[in-house]
Amino acid sequence: MADRADLVESAFDALGEAAALSDLDGKVVFWNRAAEGITGYHGGDVVGRRVRDLLELMVVGGSSQWVRTTGSEASGDRGSMARLRHLQGYEVQVFARVTTLRDGMGSRIGSAVLFHPADNIDSLPHGETNDARISESQMQLEDRLARLHEDFDRGDLPLGVLWISVDQAPELRGSHGCRACEAMLESMERTLASGLKPTEEIGRWGANDFLVLSHERSVAALVNHARTLAGLARTAEFRWWGDRISLTVSVGAVLAEQNESLSALLESAQAAMLASIHTGGNHVSCAQGRG
Numbered sequence: 001m002a003d004r005a006d007l008v009e010s011a012f013d014a015l016g017e018a019a020a021l022s023d024l025d026g027k028v029v030f031w032n033r034a035a036e037g038i039t040g041y042h043g044g045d046v047v048g049r050r051v052r053d054l055l056e057l058m059v060v061g062g063s064s065q066w067v068r069t070t071g072s073e074a075s076g077d078r079g080s081m082a083r084l085r086h087l088q089g090y091e092v093q094v095f096a097r098v099t100t101l102r103d104g105m106g107s108r109i110g111s112a113v114l115f116h117p118a119d120n121i122d123s124l125p126h127g128e129t130n131d132a133r134i135s136e137s138q139m140q141l142e143d144r145l146a147r148l149h150e151d152f153d154r155g156d157l158p159l160g161v162l163w164i165s166v167d168q169a170p171e172l173r174g175s176h177g178c179r180a181c182e183a184m185l186e187s188m189e190r191t192l193a194s195g196l197k198p199t200e201e202i203g204r205w206g207a208n209d210f211l212v213l214s215h216e217r218s219v220a221a222l223v224n225h226a227r228t229l230a231g232l233a234r235t236a237e238f239r240w241w242g243d244r245i246s247l248t249v250s251v252g253a254v255l256a257e258q259n260e261s262l263s264a265l266l267e268s269a270q271a272a273m274l275a276s277i278h279t280g281g282n283h284v285s286c287a288q289g290r291g
Helices: 004-014 033-039 051-058 063-070 118-123 132-153 169-176 178-194 219-233 262-278
Strands: 018-022 028-031 080-085 091-102 108-117 160-166 201-204 209-214 238-240 243-245 249-255 283-286
Touching: 018 033, 033 091, 033 108, 051 063, 051 080, 091 132, 132 201, 132 209, 132 262, 160 178, 160 219, 160 262, 169 178, 178 201, 178 209, 178 219, 178 238, 209 219, 219 249, 219 283, 249 262, 262 283
Parallel strands: 249 283
Antiparallel strands: 018 028, 018 108, 080 091, 091 108, 160 209, 160 249, 201 209, 238 243
């Protein structure tokens, strides 16, 4: 029978995401197969080496660039983009997060770095944007969404998605400029966030869009929650140089179903959001066939 260490190692090797574990001295103690595939470096090349030395070797811009992009000892729910230099010389853009590892008593015993190619986000539908800051938000939320979807597949938690588009954003961007539109969207995000439940999350999902990750247990509850948020959005009046602009949102609400891919879930949420827009906006729609 395999011992505990073999089981843990096999579990990390089975991950589609790259994983690097380091001890308290900052030395790599485990480097899984996905990390080998993404970087070109095998476990024998890196285990026992200091993480900072590896970052200087692999990260474009060196270890200081990695610390700037990922954040030192970031929580497991945060992360950012970084560029790695493959062993063969070409660059790979990755989304990475750093997690502190602790024992059962809460004492720190090391760190884990998890990363995957940033191109993975292109397989999921999301709002269009050329803004690097919004793209980074998309990647952070996509990473969190992927992990919540895995939890849902295991039966841990229900998963609901609200795709929210601000109806006035395109017109405001054209009439008042990008700066005014971004100020409005930041205000709207704060307004929507004030109506979320403690376990819910919100993030930018495009130039005009937000995504809310929820754990409502029924379609009816999710739709009612979406309507509450839409009502809250109508209270978020925006002023720009004396102009008073009333705001509304179009919302697509979807509750995840068993054996449904993450891309299919988001496609349903997007279709429901577009259906709300096509009714004239200021509306909540649920994906067809979902109650």
